[in-house]
Amino acid sequence: MRVLIVALVPSHLMSMVPVAWALRTAGHEVLVAGGAPVVERAAAAGLSGAVVSEPPGRPVRRSAAPSGLPGAGPDWALLQERWRQRVDGVLDEHLDVARRWRPDLVLVDPIEFSGLIVAAALRVPAVLHRWGPDRISSQSVPRAVEALGEVAARRGVDSGPALPSLVLDPCPPSLQCPEASAAQPVRFVPFNGAGSPPRWAPRPEAGRRLCVSFGGETLMLTRPEIWDALIRELAAVRDMESVVTAVPHDAAGLPASVHAPGAVPLDLFLGDCDALLHHGGAGTALTGLAFGVPQLVLAQSNPSWAAVGERVAARGAGVVLDLDAALSADSSAGLRATVESVLSTPGYRSAAESLADEIGRLPAPSDVVPLLTELAATPVGR
Numbered sequence: 001m002r003v004l005i006v007a008l009v010p011s012h013l014m015s016m017v018p019v020a021w022a023l024r025t026a027g028h029e030v031l032v033a034g035g036a037p038v039v040e041r042a043a044a045a046g047l048s049g050a051v052v053s054e055p056p057g058r059p060v061r062r063s064a065a066p067s068g069l070p071g072a073g074p075d076w077a078l079l080q081e082r083w084r085q086r087v088d089g090v091l092d093e094h095l096d097v098a099r100r101w102r103p104d105l106v107l108v109d110p111i112e113f114s115g116l117i118v119a120a121a122l123r124v125p126a127v128l129h130r131w132g133p134d135r136i137s138s139q140s141v142p143r144a145v146e147a148l149g150e151v152a153a154r155r156g157v158d159s160g161p162a163l164p165s166l167v168l169d170p171c172p173p174s175l176q177c178p179e180a181s182a183a184q185p186v187r188f189v190p191f192n193g194a195g196s197p198p199r200w201a202p203r204p205e206a207g208r209r210l211c212v213s214f215g216g217e218t219l220m221l222t223r224p225e226i227w228d229a230l231i232r233e234l235a236a237v238r239d240m241e242s243v244v245t246a247v248p249h250d251a252a253g254l255p256a257s258v259h260a261p262g263a264v265p266l267d268l269f270l271g272d273c274d275a276l277l278h279h280g281g282a283g284t285a286l287t288g289l290a291f292g293v294p295q296l297v298l299a300q301s302n303p304s305w306a307a308v309g310e311r312v313a314a315r316g317a318g319v320v321l322d323l324d325a326a327l328s329a330d331s332s333a334g335l336r337a338t339v340e341s342v343l344s345t346p347g348y349r350s351a352a353e354s355l356a357d358e359i360g361r362l363p364a365p366s367d368v369v370p371l372l373t374e375l376a377a378t379p380v381g382r
Contacts, residue, residue: 001023001105001372001376002028002101002102002103002104003023003029003030003031003103003105003106003107004031004097004105004115004118005020005042005107006106006107006108006109006118007033007109008034009035009038009109010040010041011131011215011283012131013034013038013041013042013045013109014192014283015130015131015170015282017045017191018186018191018365019186019368020032020047021046021365022364022365023372024046025366026366026373028369028373030048031047031049031101031103032049033049033052033094033097033098034049034051034052035051035053039051041193044194045191050097050101052093052094052097053090054089054090074139076143079140079143080146081147083113083147083148084147084148084150087113087114087151090114091114091151091155092155094114094117094118095121095155098118098122099121099122102122103122103124104124104379105124105125105126105372105375106124106125106126106127107127107129108126108127108128108129108164110128110129110130110131110134110137110140111137111140113141113144113161116141116144116145116161116164117160117161119162119380120152120159120160120161120380121156123379124376124379124380125375125379125380126162126164127164127165127167127168127375128164128166129168129170130167130168130170130171130180131170131282132170132171132285132286132304133171133175133180133304133307133310133311134169134171134176134177134180135177135179135180135304136303136304136307137167138180138181141163141164144161145161145162148160148161162380165375166184167181167182167183168183168184168368169183169184170185170186170187170286170362171188171286172185172188172358172359172362173185174315174355174358175289175312175315175355176311184368184371185362185363186362186363186368187360187362187363187365188286188287188290189364190266190267190283190286190287190291191265192265192267192283193265194265195263195268196268197268198261198264198269200269201268201272203272203273204241206239208239208274208343209273210234210237210241210243210273210277210343211245211266211270211273211275211277211293212242212243212244212245212277213276213278213279213284214245214246214279224248224251227251228252230326231254231255233326233327233334233339234257234258234335235255237336237339237343240339241257242257242258242259243260243269243273244258244259245260245263245266246263247260266284266287266288270287270288271292271293273291273293274294274343275294275295275342275343275348276288276293276296277295277296277339278296279297279300280297280298280302280308285308285312288352289312289356289359290359291356292352292356293349293352294317294318294342294348294349295312295317295318295319295342295348295352296318296321296339296342297309297312297318297320297321298322298323299321299322300323315351315355316348317348317351317352319338321335
């Protein structure tokens with residue numbers, strides 16, 4: 001069986017890598033299609049890839065998640081127009097890659113809608129692979145199928161984008177958003193790159209350790225005043241070492257209790273941390289929970305990140321803190337006080353360990369391979 005994996009951004013691909021490994025181990029062929037950063041990440045995971053680039057001279061905006069102010073619903077009309085513009089710009093190259101590769105099944109990132117059209121064009125099943133708590137794809141996929149019908153038809157795909165034949169979900173069911181549609185659970189296996197275990201990785205004999213991971217495009221890394229305030233607050237927490245996974249390019253020197261070791265995969269040291277502070281990235285949150293680590297999520301306007309924080313807090317495995325409150329050193333809800341609370345309250349660790357147990361009981365990626373081969377054996381529309 002040949003499987004084409006279509007991903008929009010590297011972080012979404014990382015959630016699919018364990019299933020890709022399971023497919024390869026079972027003797028199947030796998031190819032990843034996406035932008036250059038996606039294909040580079042695929043290569044780092046030992047997977048072959050084909051770069052799909054934007055057309056020269058035509059800027060293409062990336063599809064955005066439903067967003068807006070807290071409590072506001074998504075502007076679906078605006079989002080559908082963005083989807084049409086982006087997919088129209090990259091679809092021909094996606095189709096060219098797919099027709100040369102001739103996959104039997106397409107594994108699709110929930111917001112890379114080109115994959116749904118590719119599956120329909122080749123009359124093969126599309127399998128959606130979530131990345132975590134899902135407040136988006138259950139609502140956006142049906143709307144994308146409707147919005148992209150004309151884009152597909154211009155390429156001879158009169159049936160429009162395919163609806164997924166299966167949804168794979170690495171999020172433990174008790175953490176998943178209640179509004180998410182039904183899906184096939186698959187165990188979350190942490191992957192955010194390969195590396196060597198650092199010498200400092202084992203848990204400190206004295207004191208506590210906080211892992212600080214903010215992704216690459218968050219306010220904490222792009223606004224100097226926010227970064228400086230956060231570091232001051234972390235340095236003020238007593239008896240605690242902070243390990244930050246990334247720092248701004250122009251950041252000043254760090255306090256003695258804050259270390260920046262460079263790019264180290266989280267799974268090589270996170271199990272020896274007492275807590276995790278992050279922006280709400282699903283991969284970061286699930287990696288922490290796979291190790292039973294309690295969390296503090298700094299809430300931002302991105303609805304996917306917000307959903308992660310809300311669900312972690314709802315399960316009692318951590319706290320969501322508004323970014324403005326985090327920067328208020330005088331507030332009882334400030335970052336310093338909240339970090340101390342997450343570190344010292346046993347209930348957070350207990351809930352996180354319960355979620356780790358739940359993750360460990362989910363079907364392994366190898367267990368879902370037979371489901372995928374069965375789907376591929378009965379192509380759609382034939």
